[in-house]
Amino acid sequence: MDTTNDDKRLWYVCHTKPKQEFRAAENLERQGYQIWLPQMRAWQRKKSALVPMFPRYMFLRPAHEQHSIAPVRSTLGVFGLVRFGMEPATIRDPTLQSLRFLEQQLREAEFSSFSPFKPGDQVMVVEGPFKGLEGIVSSVAEERISVLMTLLGRERSLEFPATLLKVS
Numbered sequence: 001m002d003t004t005n006d007d008k009r010l011w012y013v014c015h016t017k018p019k020q021e022f023r024a025a026e027n028l029e030r031q032g033y034q035i036w037l038p039q040m041r042a043w044q045r046k047k048s049a050l051v052p053m054f055p056r057y058m059f060l061r062p063a064h065e066q067h068s069i070a071p072v073r074s075t076l077g078v079f080g081l082v083r084f085g086m087e088p089a090t091i092r093d094p095t096l097q098s099l100r101f102l103e104q105q106l107r108e109a110e111f112s113s114f115s116p117f118k119p120g121d122q123v124m125v126v127e128g129p130f131k132g133l134e135g136i137v138s139s140v141a142e143e144r145i146s147v148l149m150t151l152l153g154r155e156r157s158l159e160f161p162a163t164l165l166k167v168s
Helices: 021-030 070-074 093-107
Strands: 011-016 034-036 039-044 047-052 057-061 078-081 122-125 134-141 144-151 154-161 165-167
Touching (some): 021 078, 039 093, 070 078, 122 144
Antiparallel strands (some): 039 047, 144 154
16 A cells, blocks of 8 residues: 655545445555555454554545546445545645554554553463463563463463463
């Protein structure tokens, strides 16, 4: 997705249908629009994933000065352009640059910053040979969680993939 901004064409704010940001982006790109769908790393369905930074919203720019924005509203995955009255919402360069910087930081975020597991949390093992046992999170690393557990009367620190744990 091209995010260069080397001319005066405006970036418009596009509202997508629920959970169809990627479908809308693909269809708009096919029509020649430049698309920017800001994404960040987040915990989703028991794993780290890139998700839209603004669910149901993205930015688009016509390919050239004469490229109409009228077809946008009938594009699969698109709900329409955000409007203020009759005027479509646009985004100014300083705001766009700030958002791009924020996106870069959120894409590169450490797992511990968005993990549902934090040191001190009580967790339960949901699968595997330790299923049903509980412990306390001692540290969080890239999708590996260290859990302090009492086994056979002794405290042990064990590492589990994040997918095997749930916060109690």
